Amino acid sequence: MDLSSNSKLSRLIGCQLSSLTWKCLALVTMVLFLRAVLLHSFSGCGVIEFNNQDLILSHSLLLSSNDEGIRREKFLEVPQIVWGLNNQKIAFARACLTARMLNRTLLMPSLSASLFYKEIDQLQPISFDKVFQFDKFNSLCNGFVRLGRYSDLKNQTGIYDLQKGSGRKWTVERDMEQLKQSSRSHVDEHEVIRIVGKNSFLWHDHWPVKDYARVFECLVLVDEISKEADKVVSKIRQMGRKLRSKTETVQSDSDADTEGPSIAVAPFIAVHMRVEIDWMIHCKKLEQRSGINQICSSKQEIIQRVGNIVSLESPTVVYLAVADTLLNDSSILRGWKKGLLPLEKKNLGVDGIYKKHPYLIQSAIDYMVCSRADIFVGNSYSTFSSLVVLERTQKMMRMGIKNSCGIDVRWPSYAYNIPGESNGPRKWMTNMSDSSLQAISYGSNAISC
Ligand SMILES: *[C@@H]1O[C@H](CO)[C@@H](O)[C@H](O)[C@H]1NC(C)=O
Ligand SMILES: *[C@@H]1O[C@H](CO)[C@@H](O)[C@H](O)[C@H]1NC(C)=O
Ligand SMILES: *[C@@H]1O[C@H](CO)[C@@H](O)[C@H](O)[C@H]1NC(C)=O
Ligand SMILES: *[C@@H]1O[C@H](CO)[C@@H](O)[C@H](O)[C@H]1NC(C)=O
Numbered sequence: 299m300d301l302s303s304n305s306k307l308s309r310l311i312g313c314q315l316s317s318l319t320w321k322c323l324a325l326v327t328m329v330l331f332l333r334a335v336l337l338h339s340f341s342g343c344g345v346i347e348f349n350n351q352d353l354i355l356s357h358s359l360l361l362s363s364n365d366e367g368i369r370r371e372k373f374l375e376v377p378q379i380v381w382g383l384n385n386q387k388i389a390f391a392r393a394c395l396t397a398r399m400l401n402r403t404l405l406m407p408s409l410s411a412s413l414f415y416k417e418i419d420q421l422q423p424i425s426f427d428k429v430f431q432f433d434k435f436n437s438l439c440n441g442f443v444r445l446g447r448y449s450d451l452k453n454q455t456g457i458y459d460l461q462k463g464s465g466r467k468w469t470v471e472r473d474m475e476q477l478k479q480s481s482r483s484h485v486d487e488h489e490v491i492r493i494v495g496k497n498s499f500l501w502h503d504h505w506p507v508k509d510y511a512r513v514f515e516c517l518v519l520v521d522e523i524s525k526e527a528d529k530v531v532s533k534i535r536q537m538g539r540k541l542r543s544k545t546e547t548v549q550s551d552s553d554a555d556t557e558g559p560s561i562a563v564a565p566f567i568a569v570h571m572r573v574e575i576d577w578m579i580h581c582k583k584l585e586q587r588s589g590i591n592q593i594c595s596s597k598q599e600i601i602q603r604v605g606n607i608v609s610l611e612s613p614t615v616v617y618l619a620v621a622d623t624l625l626n627d628s629s630i631l632r633g634w635k636k637g638l639l640p641l642e643k644k645n646l647g648v649d650g651i652y653k654k655h656p657y658l659i660q661s662a663i664d665y666m667v668c669s670r671a672d673i674f675v676g677n678s679y680s681t682f683s684s685l686v687v688l689e690r691t692q693k694m695m696r697m698g699i700k701n702s703c704g705i706d707v708r709w710p711s712y713a714y715n716i717p718g719e720s721n722g723p724r725k726w727m728t729n730m731s732d733s734s735l736q737a738i739s740y741g742s743n744a745i746s747c
Pocket of ligand 4 (some may be wrong): 675729730732733746
């Protein structure tokens, strides 16, 4: 903190605490915080984890001051949100953006804890606020979208059932027209508009990537889950420190917890390895249908490309984010380049953490670990990988980095299914000015780098 910002602060504290002053204070706090983050990050001492949530919070303070917000007494209700974690996040964001368009509060939807989406009775609904922080969501998204609870309902003007059309004749334009109609006509008099029909992941998409990104920013996991992810990350870093101290010949003291700072910040790579049998069947079909042969990657191809990443420091630990069913397949742990130590849940000793939770939460933990990795490598046709890269791209942009395709960015992401330089994976960043989420929800080989 330098003198000029100190004196600005004291001048502010000196004056009356009007609401304007509070806004100023918030602004100053934000500036100071950003300064601290930037100074900290560029001090050159290796790996630094930045705090995503604080950055978002300050960002929202600015936005909320000049936006009237969404109506609090009109609601939108949507069907239960289903499928994988990241399909659910997209479906949820689409429901939020639909509610925003109707200037309505979204009634907090149910998510699904299990992946058994074919049998409706096994969907295991789980309340949104068991996974993500409800109040935090509303404060971060204040002025943009709003979540309400069923207890907020007055039940006076009833529910209007809005049937979403389907089939080939139900075009994007017709869908949009229906939404516009609903926000004007007698339909809007109803307290609740309830959308019936298929899950919102399958609705037509009308919004740009940056609107989705704005909703994703407000999704903060409940402490209980984020603490589990913290445990996994610190276990991975601990293994990284051990690995480094073993190879550092000058080091006589090998106790990981008392190492100096250069070793305390051992970086790690996370690889979202999509090699499960159901994925292989899916991606082969996709390759045939689309005529693109860069969708499936074998274990060997992934291992080889990751090993060829140019900026890789060694030795480094590689966290393999793989589905549970693969845990017994020890072949994914073989064949890695010298200096890379592959870790999966079992040999890392964290499978107990995952086993306690249903599918959705396990996936949320893995997602956190991948977004916090120093290097992330995934498949550009996976929704999971695509959302991780979207979040990492956002982080970069908030740090002022407009293009992370360059060689020496701090948190690079790569797609292993597309060849890049030196037989490595291709650098990957999300196109934040894309006009729809199509590329992210269904995958693409156009990955901006
Ligand atoms: C939404 O509703 C709020 C509260 O009634 C109003 O102030 C705001 O102008 C509305 N916004 C739009 C885009 O209609
Ligand atoms: C309105 O109905 C919902 C669902 O039936 C119920 O949970 C809520 O408590 C009711 N609200 C009021 C104010 O009666
Ligand atoms: C994995 O292996 C262990 C012992 O080697 C066995 O007990 C367990 O049932 C196996 N799990 C799966 C999913 O095959
Ligand atoms: C990003 O998307 C926009 C809009 O679709 C397009 O015009 C632009 O070329 C894309 N940029 C890159 C780098 O792919």
